[in-house]
Each structure stands twice: as structure tokens, then as C-alpha cells.
Amino acid sequence: MQNNKNLVSMNEIAQLNPKHIEKIIQFHAKQLSDFLQNIAPNGETKPRTKAICEKLESSSAKEILQHKLIVEKKHNYIKQDLKLNESMQQEIAYKCEQIQQLGILYTMCVESALLSHLYMFLEIYIQAIREIESKHNILSFQSIAHKVFAIATDTLMIDGDFQSDYFFFRLDSCISHILFDEYQDTSIMQYRIFEPLFNEILAGSGTKDSKSLFFVGDSKQSLYAFRGANISVFEKTKRLDSMQQESLSHNYRSKKAIIDFVNDKFANLYKEEYIKQLYSEHSQDISGVVNVKLYEDTGDKEINKNAVFTDTLTQLNRLIESNVPKKEIVILARKRDTLHEFNLFLKENDSTIKLNLDKSGKLINQPSIQAIFYVFKTQEYRDEIKLIESRLGMLQDSTQQVTIQQDFSPQDSKPKDSTESLQEKLRKAKNNYKFAQKKLNKLLGKSYFDNQYIAIPQQTSTYYSLAKSIKSVMESLRFYNDDCMELLEIASENIDIKNIDSLFEFIENRESVIMQEEAIHAMSVHGSKGLGFEYVIYLDYEAQKQNNNEKILYSYNDIFLDSIRIDTTTKAMNIYRDKTLQDLADKKERENLQQEYNNLYVACTRAKIGLYIFANKESSIATHLALKDNENYGEEIQTKRDSKQTQNNLTIISKLQAKNTTQEEFLQEKQDSFYQHNISMQHKQILGLSLHYSLELMLGFGIKNPYAMLNFLYGFYLDESMIVEILQKANNIFKSSLEKLLYMDKNTIKCELSFLQENSIKRLDALIQNGEEFFVIEFKSSQNISEALLQEHTAQLQSYMESIATISQKKSQIKGYLVYLQDNVAVKEITL
Incomplete structure (x- = not known):
């Protein structure tokens, strides 16, 4: 705080006691009451005036200050009662003015006391946060930002040991270029962190080693003042020396009707700051459409809401019937509550339409994923029931009592289980099983009383694979949708996750693939920022409300905090603000209005083709944009999309085959998923590929036991015994005649090395360099080696060796080895 004059004033006020000011206010109110009674004609105070005097004498200070x-x-x-002359009226006004001045002093005293308490609680809060961070050895993003700010502003300087310069x-010295996106939402703290870098770059502008700053932002899209964003940072940056401004005049997102609507409505709000948007060629191929439907404010929330929601549902069905993809429709609202209410309305009136609220269609909440989860839980509870029943049976045999007691975990709440405690555990396990079974029945659309058990095949492997169990359940339930495939892929990628509970915790925030594609998006305007949709429906069934609830107000001198004020007044007591506080409150009100304009601007500019507004006539959007009922721009578009829905051919996963390939055909187009290949792959080729992959991991990357990686890539095709056999064969190379070569000092080993030979790309299985010597190794998994095949392999290897000799220019120091990976490794040395 740099305004010393204000500080002194506030310090003086801090010495005053609000209780003392209250008594002074009450004293002056009593004096006013006495004055009124004394000037009454004939000394008789009429009842109405007498009631006012009694109120002044008996009320609290706050009540006095709010008196009319x-x-x-x-x-x-x-x-009327006292027949006041001019002089009497002036005297009454003067006494009221004195009380008003005391009211201002009173509110400042209360504010000072609150600030004092606020600072005290702030120190406690900061200390608590530091202790939590220290205990858990973590820092939140906000904590990191504050610590960086402390470094950037010398706050961390102790005894002059640290200098931010x-x-x-x-x-x-490490940064040449800085690019800021969404710069309009930058906070003052963020700006002050980067300001020294900005200054350094700008100071070197025009020099030989010129650096650059690039800012992208739109002040009309600044929505995050509640998170600290300050548009003054944006304006300050525009005024920096050497900064060049360029405005994008053309709108490349929206069609003509939407651009016209935005230009017409927002030019009046932003005045001279608004730059009229021009059409791009793309904008004019079709006109687009804007439709406005306004509703009378009945004063009844439910009536208003139902009217808006009913017409919104009708418009949604029109778009869907026109074959507009659901993912290209979004419903926007100022508040999430409105969206939740509309979602309930849909469930009651048209359950076929699903909403993805603020992209909250989580993977774990989808019915098919829930069903898989409860299949695992039913088995888990069945196993638990069997175990407890077995122990109960053993416990009934007194000769085995000691054995039973020793068998239980020391973490149990009791040192040993009695029959009663086991029976209680059994009761809970049966209840859990019943709940899981009934939940599964509901998800699968079965009868409540159905007790069909879906078994998960037991894996005897010491390397348990959750992914294999999930695959088995998917096949049993015939679940092959995108969400299930996503779950399977995640389980395959994270082999350390061994149970379904841990997997669901891991994917807690993962989005549903289906919901992203087949549900209509519904989000707050803030959530839609940066996005674009073909069709936007904006809902607002409530009348506009004055919402100036900010009580903590900040005063800045440029980008430096000048003072913090707390507005303790209510609407009825605004006259008791001092001038500084009133100015801050007025400034905040203007900023809030600007934020509201920005909110509406962002909502309207999300639309590409169509914008539909369903709103109360007294709503914010209707009043600020001066909308008229049935106001239209453009024409309704008849969508010509193909109405045929593409049907995915469902194939049982275990029958899917990887792409037919050989080692030499290694340049393949990357596929989105390994499981999507449906060209047959021969078993021997899979064995050969997996063997080469094992050698690449062992030799090229030094991974001694690549079981997990091999199982991840080929586990759906090869059982554990085959994978173990492959690894044993790969390990045998380290026990072959190549053992010394592989363990030579200063060896450099490269595997799967590509090179150009006669305009074709070839690939070496392994190339070893030791000083000036090169060793080319070609692995073969052939079991039956004929003379013809050996000659073919030899010629292939010799051509590789010649290429390496040409590159290295050291023909005499190149050796080649054909390695046949049979039960016993066979090595044949090849020379040029």
C-alpha cells in the first residue's frame, strides 16, 4: 500500500472503537428526537411524529442509520405535523448530516476491524497451507505461482543474498521468443512475473540478435476477473514501447447471419472499441441463421422455465431430425444450475436425448463400463463369501481353533475372529454381493431377481493381467463399444494396476468416448470459451438481477496494489461509503457490467451456422442486447447430411488379427489401435516378430527382462508359456559364441537400424561398433535351414555389410553373423 495519506487515515480510524461510535450515533439521534419534540406546535407532538422520535431513541446505531x-x-x-419553516428544515437536515458523517466514520471503523481480523486469519491460513505442503511434499499450482512471484519481486531476498535481477x-539468456495466448485473462501477478523478461526483450529490439514477444488476446473475451484476470494488464501491454498491434478483421468461424447479428448488437455495447467483423469467403457460402424467442416474465420461476425449456426441446428435435451431428450442438447458459434443470426436464419429457454437461460425461459413469465393474465386484464378493464360509466351517471344529486364529491378518480389529465376528463379516459380504448383483441386473436390463453369474476365467499365470480379465468380461457381455475398447486399452497400457478398483480410480477423470460423440454438449459460457459449434442454443429463463456482491475491493496504482477495502454497507446504507470506497464500488460495478457484456459476446460467437436464443424478456441478454421477440437473421438451413448411420462391424476381440507382415516390411502406417487390424496373422509370424522385439529391447535398450512389454504387445495372442519360451531363446544369445562380443568394453549396440541402399530403405537387426570394428548381426527364427535358404540369408547379410563398409570406409574391419534362434543358438560368421 503506497498511499500514505489513506494509510494514516485508516490507522487513525483503527484506534477508534465501533462500539463508541455507536453510542455517539445514538446520542445524536436522541438530540434530534428532542429537537423535533421541542419545536412541536403548542408542545404537542402528533402520533406519527412521536412514533418517529421513539424509533430514533430506542433503535440501534444500524437501525438509526437506515431510518428514512x-x-x-x-x-x-x-x-406536515410540525409545520416546519425554512430554518427548522435546515436545522433538521444539519443534524441528519451529522449522523450521516458519523455513519461514514462508523462503517470505516467496522471495516478496519474486519481487515484486522482478515489479515490475522490470512496468516493462519498461509501457515496451515505451508504445513500441509511440507507434510505431503507437494505444491499446488497456485503455491508455485506465489513462490515464483516471490522470486521475481525480490520478496525472498534475505540479508541481500538474493537478487531477482x-x-x-x-x-x-535461455529465452528468445515468448508467445502468450488468451492474454486478456492474465492476472497482475502473472504480468509482474514476466515483466522483467518483457523489458529485456524490448530493450534489445532491433539488434542483430533480436528476440520477440507475441501476444494473442481479445479484451471482449475476458471472463475470468473472478480468478484474478485484470484487463488493465492487456491495455498496459499494448502501450509498451516497440509493440505493434494488428487486429483480425475477418471472422473465419461464423456464417454471415451470425456475423451480422454480432456486429449489430455488440457495436452499441463496446462503442468505439468495437471493430466490425468482416465476412470471409467461407462465411458467405451459406447465410446461417439467428432466431430469438423471448418470453414474458410471469414472476413464477416454474412457468418461465417450462416455457423456455419446451421450445428449446422442440428446436433440438428439429436439428436432430435434420441430421445435425449431436456433437455439433451445444446448449449454453450463464449458470450450470440452468443446465441441470434442463437435463431433468429432458429426462421427464424426452429421455432419448442425452446431455454431456460441461464435458462431464465421465468414462466410469457409462452403463457398459459400470456393468463391467459390477461383474468384477460380484466375483470379488462371491470369493469373499466362500472364504468366510470356509473359515466358519473350520472354526466350528474346535481342534483347528488355533490354526484359524493364526491364519487371520494382524490388521483385523480383533486379535482373533470369533464365530460372531465371522458371521457379521459374512452378513456384510452377502449384502454387498446382493447389491452388486442387483445393480448389474439393472445395468444389463435383466430382472431384479435374476441371479445369473458371469464368471471371470481364473488366470493361473504368475503374471496376472487385468486387461485379459476385462477382455473376457467384454466378450461374455458382447460389449464392443468405443468406451469398452478405451477401458481395455487403458488396462493394457497400465499393467501395474492389478484390480478393478484401482483401475477405476486411475480413470476417474477420463472422458467417455461415446458421450463426446453421441451426446449434446451443455456447458456454461465460461466452459465454452475457445470452442466452436455448428449450432448454439442459449438459455436464460430468469429476469436480470443486480449482483454486486463483491465486498473486498482493490485499488491499484498502475500494476501495484495500493489499498484493500472492505465494503460493509448494504444497498440501504450506500450513503455511508466514504468517497474512496464509493469510487472503488463504482469502478467494480463498471467492471462487472463489462464482464457481463463479455459473457454474452463469447456465448454468441461460439456459433458457426446457427444461433438460437430462448430467454426471458427481462433477462440479461434480452435487455443488454435490446433483443426483440421473433427477431431473425438469415434463413433456416436444410441440412443435406447423409442420414445413414455408419454401423460398426462388431468382432470378438480374440478373433482380431494383427496386420500380416514380415520383418523386412517394417515401414507401416501407424494405426490408432493395435486391435483394429483385421487381416490374418500367422502364428509363426507372431512368434518371429515377438522374438525380434525381445532382442531389440534386450540388446538395444539394455532391458534384462522385457516380459511386461512383450506381454503388453503380444499378450492377447501368446500365452505365458510361449512368452517365457521366447525370452529364454532371446537370452540364449548371451550364452552363445557371441557372448564375448556382446560384453566387450566400449561397445555401442544399435538395434533395428534403418539405412538407404540402392534407393530402398533397409533395416539391420543389430549393429555393434567397438572402436574401429563393426559387427553386423542378422537374427533368423527359421527352424528348418536348407542350403538354399542359407545362401539367401548369406547374400542378404553380405549386402548389408557392403553398405556399412561404404558408409564407414573400413571394409576390412567389418564382420557379419547369421544367428539362428533355435533351442540352441546357431551362429555362422560371414565375411565379405
Whole structure:
């Protein structure tokens, strides 16, 4: 805080006790009451005036300050009853003015006390956060930002040992270019962190080693003031030396009707700051459409809401019937509550339409994924029931009592299980099983009383694979949708996750693939920022409300905090703000209005082809944009999309085959998923590929036991015994005649090395360099080696060796080895 004059004033006020000011206010109110009674004609105070005097004498200070006589400095009853002359009216106004001044002093005293308590609680809060961070050895993003700010502003400087200038000098040497996106939402703290870097770059502008700053932002899309974003940062940056401004005049997202609507409505709001949007060629191929439907404010929330929601549902069905993809429709609202209410309305009136609320269609909440989860849980509870029943049976045999007690975990709440405790555990396990079974029945559309058990095949392997179990359940339930495939892929990629509970915890925030494609998006305007949709439906069934609830107000001198004020007044007591506080409140009100304009601008500019507004006539969007009922731009578009829905051919996963390939055909187009290949692959080829992959991992990457990686890639095709056999064959190479070569000092081993030979790309299985020597190794998994095949392999290897000799220019120091990976490794040395 740099305004010393204000500080001194506030410090002086801090010495005053609000209770003392209250008594002074009550004293002056009593004096006013006495004055009114003394000037009554004939000494008789009429009942209406007498009631006012009694109120002044018996009320609290807050009640006195809100009294109509004190606020307005006059009262019709008093003027009529007391037959006031000009002098009397002036005296009453003067006494009311004195109380008002005391009211201002009183609110400042209360504010000072609150600030004092706020600072105290802030220190406690900061200390608590530091202890939590220290205990868990973590930092939140906000904590990191504050610590960086402390470094950037010398706040961390202790006894002059730390200087931020040196820190930024070192940092600046590593940075040539800075690009800020969404710059309109930058906070003052963020700006002050980067300001020294900005200054360094701008100071070197025009030099030989010129660096650059690039800012992208739109002040009309600044929505995050509640998170600290300050548009003054955006404006300040525009005024920096050497900064060049360029405005994008053309709109490449929206069609003509939407551009016209936005230009017409927002030019009046933003005045001279608004730059009219021009059409791009793309914008004019079809006109687009804007439709506005307004509703009378009945004063009844339910009536207003049903009217808006009913027409919104009708419009949704029109779009869907026109074959507009659901993922290209979004419903926007100022508040999430409106979206939740509309979602309930849909469930009651058209359950076929699904909403993806603020992209909250989580993977774990989808019915098919829930069904897989409860299949695992039913088996888990069945196993638990069997175990407890077995122990109960054993416990009934007193000769085995000691054995039973020793068998239980020391973590149980009791040192040993009695029959009663086991029976209680059994009861809970049966209840859990019943709940899981009934939940599964509902998800699968079966009878409540159905007890069909879906078994998960037991894996005897010491390497348990959750992915294999999930695959088995999917096949049993015939679940092959995108969400299930996503779940299977995640389980395959994370082999360390061994149970379904851990997997669901891991994917807690993962989005549903289906919901992203087949549900209509519904989100707050803030959530839609940066996105675009073909069709936007905007809902607002409520009348506009004045929402100036900010109580903590900040005053800045440029980008430096000048003072913090707390507005303790209510709407009825606004006259008791001092001038500084009133100015801050007025400034905040203007900023809130600007944020509201920005909110509406972002909502309207999300639309590409169609914008539909369903709103209360007294709503924010209707009043600020001066909308008229049935206001239209453009024409309704008849969508010509193909209405045929592409049907995915469902194939049982175990029958899917990988792409037919050989080692030499290694340049393949990357596929989105390994499981999507449906060209047959021969078993021997899979064995050969997996063997080469094992050698690549062992030799090229030094992975001694690549079981997990091999199982991940080929586990759906090869059982454990085959994988173990492959690894044993691969390991045998280290026990062959190549053992010394593989363990030579200063060896450099490269596997799967590509090179160009006669305009064709070839690939070596392995190339070893030791000093000036090169060793080319070609692995073969052939079991039956004929003379013809050996000659073919030899010629192939010799051609590789010649290429390496040409590249290295050391023909005499190149050796080649054909390695046949049979039960016993056979090695044949080849020379040029």
C-alpha cells in the first residue's frame, strides 16, 4: 500500500472503537428526537411524529442509520405535523448530516476491524497451507505461482543474498521468443512475473540478435476477473514501447447471419472499441441463421422455465431430425444450475436425448463400463463369501481353533475372529454381493431377481493381467463399444494396476468416448470459451438481477496494489461509503457490467451456422442486447447430411488379427489401435516378430527382462508359456559364441537400424561398433535351414555389410553373423 495519506487515515480510524461510535450515533439521534419534540406546535407532538422520535431513541446505531429521516434528511410526516419553516428544515437536515458523517466514520471503523481480523486469519491460513505442503511434499499450482512471484519481486531476498535481477539475467539468456495466448485473462501477478523478461526483450529490439514477444488476446473475451484476470494488464501491454498491434478483421468461424447479428448488437455495447467483423469467403457460402424467442416474465420461476425449456426441446428435435451431428450442438447458459434443470426436464419429457454437461460425461459413469465393474465386484464378493464360509466351517471344529486364529491378518480389529465376528463379516459380504448383483441386473436390463453369474476365467499365470480379465468380461457381455475398447486399452497400457478398483480410480477423470460423440454438449459460457459449434442454443429463463456482491475491493496504482477495502454497507446504507470506497464500488460495478457484456459476446460467437436464443424478456441478454421477440437473421438451413448411420462391424476381440507382415516390411502406417487390424496373422509370424522385439529391447535398450512389454504387445495372442519360451531363446544369445562380443568394453549396440541402399530403405537387426570394428548381426527364427535358404540369408547379410563398409570406409574391419534362434543358438560368421 503506497498511499500514505489513506494509510494514516485508516490507522487513525483503527484506534477508534465501533462500539463508541455507536453510542455517539445514538446520542445524536436522541438530540434530534428532542429537537423535533421541542419545536412541536403548542408542545404537542402528533402520533406519527412521536412514533418517529421513539424509533430514533430506542433503535440501534444500524437501525438509526437506515431510518428514512436520516437517509433523506427530511420526512413528509414531520413536515406536515410540525409545520416546519425554512430554518427548522435546515436545522433538521444539519443534524441528519451529522449522523450521516458519523455513519461514514462508523462503517470505516467496522471495516478496519474486519481487515484486522482478515489479515490475522490470512496468516493462519498461509501457515496451515505451508504445513500441509511440507507434510505431503507437494505444491499446488497456485503455491508455485506465489513462490515464483516471490522470486521475481525480490520478496525472498534475505540479508541481500538474493537478487531477482541476476535470476532474470540467467533466465533471459535461455529465452528468445515468448508467445502468450488468451492474454486478456492474465492476472497482475502473472504480468509482474514476466515483466522483467518483457523489458529485456524490448530493450534489445532491433539488434542483430533480436528476440520477440507475441501476444494473442481479445479484451471482449475476458471472463475470468473472478480468478484474478485484470484487463488493465492487456491495455498496459499494448502501450509498451516497440509493440505493434494488428487486429483480425475477418471472422473465419461464423456464417454471415451470425456475423451480422454480432456486429449489430455488440457495436452499441463496446462503442468505439468495437471493430466490425468482416465476412470471409467461407462465411458467405451459406447465410446461417439467428432466431430469438423471448418470453414474458410471469414472476413464477416454474412457468418461465417450462416455457423456455419446451421450445428449446422442440428446436433440438428439429436439428436432430435434420441430421445435425449431436456433437455439433451445444446448449449454453450463464449458470450450470440452468443446465441441470434442463437435463431433468429432458429426462421427464424426452429421455432419448442425452446431455454431456460441461464435458462431464465421465468414462466410469457409462452403463457398459459400470456393468463391467459390477461383474468384477460380484466375483470379488462371491470369493469373499466362500472364504468366510470356509473359515466358519473350520472354526466350528474346535481342534483347528488355533490354526484359524493364526491364519487371520494382524490388521483385523480383533486379535482373533470369533464365530460372531465371522458371521457379521459374512452378513456384510452377502449384502454387498446382493447389491452388486442387483445393480448389474439393472445395468444389463435383466430382472431384479435374476441371479445369473458371469464368471471371470481364473488366470493361473504368475503374471496376472487385468486387461485379459476385462477382455473376457467384454466378450461374455458382447460389449464392443468405443468406451469398452478405451477401458481395455487403458488396462493394457497400465499393467501395474492389478484390480478393478484401482483401475477405476486411475480413470476417474477420463472422458467417455461415446458421450463426446453421441451426446449434446451443455456447458456454461465460461466452459465454452475457445470452442466452436455448428449450432448454439442459449438459455436464460430468469429476469436480470443486480449482483454486486463483491465486498473486498482493490485499488491499484498502475500494476501495484495500493489499498484493500472492505465494503460493509448494504444497498440501504450506500450513503455511508466514504468517497474512496464509493469510487472503488463504482469502478467494480463498471467492471462487472463489462464482464457481463463479455459473457454474452463469447456465448454468441461460439456459433458457426446457427444461433438460437430462448430467454426471458427481462433477462440479461434480452435487455443488454435490446433483443426483440421473433427477431431473425438469415434463413433456416436444410441440412443435406447423409442420414445413414455408419454401423460398426462388431468382432470378438480374440478373433482380431494383427496386420500380416514380415520383418523386412517394417515401414507401416501407424494405426490408432493395435486391435483394429483385421487381416490374418500367422502364428509363426507372431512368434518371429515377438522374438525380434525381445532382442531389440534386450540388446538395444539394455532391458534384462522385457516380459511386461512383450506381454503388453503380444499378450492377447501368446500365452505365458510361449512368452517365457521366447525370452529364454532371446537370452540364449548371451550364452552363445557371441557372448564375448556382446560384453566387450566400449561397445555401442544399435538395434533395428534403418539405412538407404540402392534407393530402398533397409533395416539391420543389430549393429555393434567397438572402436574401429563393426559387427553386423542378422537374427533368423527359421527352424528348418536348407542350403538354399542359407545362401539367401548369406547374400542378404553380405549386402548389408557392403553398405556399412561404404558408409564407414573400413571394409576390412567389418564382420557379419547369421544367428539362428533355435533351442540352441546357431551362429555362422560371414565375411565379405
